[in-house]
Amino acid sequence: MSDRGSSTSSSQTEGDFDGELDEEMESEEGRTETERKGSPVPSLSSFSTSIRAVIRIKQKYQAMKKRRQEMALSLAGAGAVPGAPGRTSPKIFTFDKLPPGSFPALSSVPQRKKRKRKKRVLFPNGGGCRAVPKPQRSRATYCLYLLFAIVFVQIYNAIENLDDHVLRYDLEGLEKTLRREVFGQQGAVEGLLSLLKDYLSTYVHNKPLVVSLHGPSGVGKSHLGRLLAGHFRSVVGDTLVLQYYVLHHCPQEADALQCARNLSTLISEMVQRAEEEEKIPLFIFDEAEHMHEEILDALWQLVASKRSNEYLNAIYLFLSNLGHAHITKHMLHNSSSISMAMTASSHHSNLIKELTPILRNALEKLHPLWTEADILPLGLLEKGHVMDCFLDEMTREGFYPDRTNIERLAGEIQYYPSVGGHEYSQTGCKQVVAKVNLL
Template sequence: MELAHKALPDDRKRISTFTSPLRAAYRIRHKYLVMKKRRLEQSESAGVDGAESPERASKHRSKAAEHFTFEKVPIKSLRRRRVRRKRKVLYPNDSKRYLPEVKKSKAKNCLFLLSIIVFFQIYNAIENLDDNVLKYDLAGLEKTLQREVFGQTVAIDSLMDLLKDYLATHIHNKPLVLSLNGPTGVGKSLVGRLLAKHFRSVLSDQLVYQYFVLHHCPAGENISSCQQELAGGISDMVNRAEEEEKIPLLIFDEVEFMQPTLLDFLQNYFQPNQTNEFLNVMYVLISNYGQGEITKFVLHNASSGMARQLTKSEELLFIVQSSLIHLHPLWKHADIVPFTLLEKAHIVDCFLEELMREGFYPDTAHLDKLSRELQYYSVGDLRYSVHGCKHVVSKVNLLP
């Protein structure tokens, strides 16, 4: 019995050394199962109530990391789920991302090219117009007219506008016919002489033709010979101008003395249905026709302050052209440039110019005395010369 009692503690020691690891493993296994059950319950509750908060998920991960288990955790599936939750772009990983292709319309390029072509054509046309105007030096002509002709600023502006529009190009559908009309001594013939002088300098003598009716075809002259001479002169000059690509100038002064038959003959050159060389011609008709209408219109409207804008009045142009067409249908093809009456201040300028030309000292008292010797129309405070500057030269020549 003593031996049996002595052997009992050793057996217990052996049993305890064998069962203690089993009990520890059992306890670990039991704790693991309890924790797994809790995690499943928490995951189910999170799926129902919504996504688990990041703080709680991190706490669970930290608690799970404290205990060791023999089961394999599906790490890849968790990572995939996390990546899918965080991914915002819906493109797959293994596919290339291409932006949508933007197709450019070829019509835009064609439109852009067409715009450039049109721009250069317009620019070239404008340059050609400037070259044609510069060739005739119209700026110099305008300065000369404004300096030499007194009291006709508006008429000169109208004349220059017509010349600039016509001389801007070399191809026309009708000739330019200018009719300078107005009373005696207002500067019509002076403008004709200045035009002839200027265009002779910029063109040549052969391209400017001055026709004085009382000299070339007086009243007793055979009208047929006058027509032949005029036709030959116009044809030679027009053909020469066509070869040189220039526009000639023909000036007819004293048209009021031209016979009706010669007017009919001249009208044929003003028609639009002609050959090209006869369409590129400038005609200037100078006459006293319409002087009564212009004088009446000026005196009637002088008191209303329209005296300085009369030549731009459409009413005045209509009145003058109607009277001229009644005389002869030739003036249907003409652009009317009316010359108005000269005021007393303009007459003083004429005397001053003539005295300076003759070498006299320009005394103000002397000028006023000479200007009072002429006849004037009186409208209120305004005074218009009856004969313009026509008698200025004869008055100066009588001075000692």
């Protein structure tokens, strides 16, 4: 920009000087013309006058040229870059070549970098450049995130509540007690614990839990009922556990109708009390094979009818030897097909799967109450299980658990003929207490 300004000012100055010079020359020529016209005959004085005009013009031209050079140098010095060579006025009416080195080398002059031109984004329709649409976040996304958070919190709270409800009943402690105290019934114990865990994991149900345990005499039905009653009394209280023995509470058949009414009233009161305390009561009916028809009908109405929500939060446990003939026959006829390598748990699981439909068909013909129940069969006890019963009872009574004495006492029990390497007791552990008391 400075070079361009200086060049422009110098050209303007040269133009002014040339104009002044032309005017001066025209004025001098005008004077000479007038002098010539005034004297028709040229003389020596007119000739000397023209020479003096030429000399005066030359002197004035030289002075103006000198002044023009000084002004050009002053303008070039004011707008020049430090270190750059000085500018000189061009030669007039000459074609002289410039001396080498008067201009700087092209390599030393900093060249301006060319910007790379960005390629245009062409769109198929329209053929012009269009602005890329900006992604806009929908407000509904935040609502969706909020919904996910609410659902997660609800599920987490539900899981925590389920764990808290199960921990209240201490099912782990119950499992340890049953596995330690009940012999030879691993399949039934596992099935019962599974039903209790599923039912007690929540407080809202669509039906009460009804479980019916069936087996021959001496296999541990009443013992199992006593263990359950003792455990639930410790977690929910004595007032929410009922052990009903038919031969004790209602021995006469003539009083069956009144017994049914009293039982219905008692169950209703316990259910309402449990609803107030937000707990689940337990009703155990031992020797259910001796129940009268009226009592069965009253229990069936309580179990099957949906009178209100509180009647759905209850556990009914029936203990009986109904169907014991089917259980005994099945085990004696199929023991030979049982592999010796099969574990006790898998053996009892297969027993439950095979016997459950058989017992259900036989029990539903007796009363429709068993259509609402989950049936668990208890199998026959082997000689090893009877020896465990003697060991446990002798330990309780304070006797030294002599192995030889236990085998002698277990040998006095009556057994079925050995089938497939299995020796089943006819009376189970029912005579164990009596024999230990005789020691």
